[in-house]
Amino acid sequence: MVANVREIKDGLFPFNGDELHQLTFLLNYAILAPSHYNAQPWRFRLSDSGLDIILDKHRVSRFVDPHSREAIISCGAAIGMIEVAAHYFGSSVNINYENTTDRDLLAHINLTGTYDPIENDIAWFHAIKHRQTNRKYFDDTEPPNQAIESVQGYANALDVQLSLARDIGAIVKFSDLVERAVKRQFARPWFRFEFTSWQRSMLSLKPDGLTGHGFYHTSLPNLLSKPMLNWFNWGSSIGKYNVDKCRHGSPTFAVIATANDNRTDWLNTGRILTIFLLELAHQGLSVSYINQAIQEKDLRKQLPPIFQSMLYPQLILRVGKASPVQFTPRRSVEQTLL
Numbered sequence: 001m002v003a004n005v006r007e008i009k010d011g012l013f014p015f016n017g018d019e020l021h022q023l024t025f026l027l028n029y030a031i032l033a034p035s036h037y038n039a040q041p042w043r044f045r046l047s048d049s050g051l052d053i054i055l056d057k058h059r060v061s062r063f064v065d066p067h068s069r070e071a072i073i074s075c076g077a078a079i080g081m082i083e084v085a086a087h088y089f090g091s092s093v094n095i096n097y098e099n100t101t102d103r104d105l106l107a108h109i110n111l112t113g114t115y116d117p118i119e120n121d122i123a124w125f126h127a128i129k130h131r132q133t134n135r136k137y138f139d140d141t142e143p144p145n146q147a148i149e150s151v152q153g154y155a156n157a158l159d160v161q162l163s164l165a166r167d168i169g170a171i172v173k174f175s176d177l178v179e180r181a182v183k184r185q186f187a188r189p190w191f192r193f194e195f196t197s198w199q200r201s202m203l204s205l206k207p208d209g210l211t212g213h214g215f216y217h218t219s220l221p222n223l224l225s226k227p228m229l230n231w232f233n234w235g236s237s238i239g240k241y242n243v244d245k246c247r248h249g250s251p252t253f254a255v256i257a258t259a260n261d262n263r264t265d266w267l268n269t270g271r272i273l274t275i276f277l278l279e280l281a282h283q284g285l286s287v288s289y290i291n292q293a294i295q296e297k298d299l300r301k302q303l304p305p306i307f308q309s310m311l312y313p314q315l316i317l318r319v320g321k322a323s324p325v326q327f328t329p330r331r332s333v334e335q336t337l338l
């Protein structure tokens with residue numbers, strides 16, 4: 001049974017409870033973070049000393065994400081949700097990244113004192129429950145500069161670069177790389193196998209994976225798409241579809257990049273991703289991801305000159321406006337606890 005994880009009663013935050021109770025409550029927001037394939041690759045361990053964020057290796061896509069980069073970004077996004085919610089409830093947060101021998105332990109979190117939430121904190125918190133990935137074609141709405149600048153301030157503080165691109169020349173070059181990446185990926189049977197293993201039919205009750213809402217298929221093809229995508233290589237048409245969407249349904253691209261490419265960069269990318277997505281949701285804008293060219297090592301190297309970005313692009317997002325899609329499911333907090 002899929003729990004309705006979006007029905008959190010904010011008023012039940014235990015203001016008078018101890019740190020453990022407060023951190024437990026904040027996990028309700030952490031689990032609403034975005035994640036690659038909606039795999040939710042996080043585990044949480046609560047103790048008297050605080051909260052541990054642990055990478056769930058069983059939920060990492062072995063073929064697309066061999067170094068767990070995207071999975072760790074997703075865990076960073078969950079940390080970002082905890083930060084935003086803690087600030088809203090008036091708590092400051094201390095986040096320590098762990099680089100110990102326990103390779104799956106990513107970070108340790110404590111609530112450290114009082115915090116006076118500002119306008120942004122309140123707006124971002126209220127966007128948590130209605131933020132969503134939307135893969136439709138977008139209209140021409142552009143994000144307001146002021147909104148982006150406020151997120152860029154946070155990004156700079158974490159050594160993450162957030163830049164926007166609207167130049168048609170750059171979009172054409174980028175979409176060519178996306179097409180090459182998509183064709184290559186779908187030509188690999190093991191890629192198709194892994195991709196379809198995270199696909200869910202619209203009738204599925206599983207609390208993870210991609211339900212197909214907001215994708216290119218409607219309900220009947222949705223039921224058929226899993227075997228069809230698994231057995232046959234549709235890379236050519238999916239590549240063309242992506243090119244068309246980049247050129248005709250994506251008024252703005254956002255690139256999140258870093259100067260290095262290690263666990264700290266990935267966790268910081270995830271935290272900035274959360275703030276950026278919440279700001280866009282607050283502005284009533286829609287977002288989806290177009291990361292295929294980053295996932296191919298040689299194509300990734302060609303991206304910085306196109307977007308004048310830092311050396312390691314981590315995520316590329318399309319930004320615009322479209323009508324909402326259905327929400328994706330989540331595992332409950334209990335299912336994520338160690």
Ligand SMILES: Cc1cc2nc3c(=O)[nH]c(=O)nc-3n(C[C@H](O)[C@H](O)[C@H](O)COP(=O)(O)O)c2cc1C
Pocket residue numbers: 032033034035036037038070071073074077131132133134135209210288289290291292327328
């Ligand atoms: C690191 C990361 C990588 C992602 N990559 C893609 C992607 O390549 N294509 C895509 O359509 N969605 C991508 N997503 C979006 C997820 O599929 C989405 O977050 C997940 O299905 C949960 O849905 P929600 O964002 O609506 O809550 C990515 C998300 C994250 C955090």
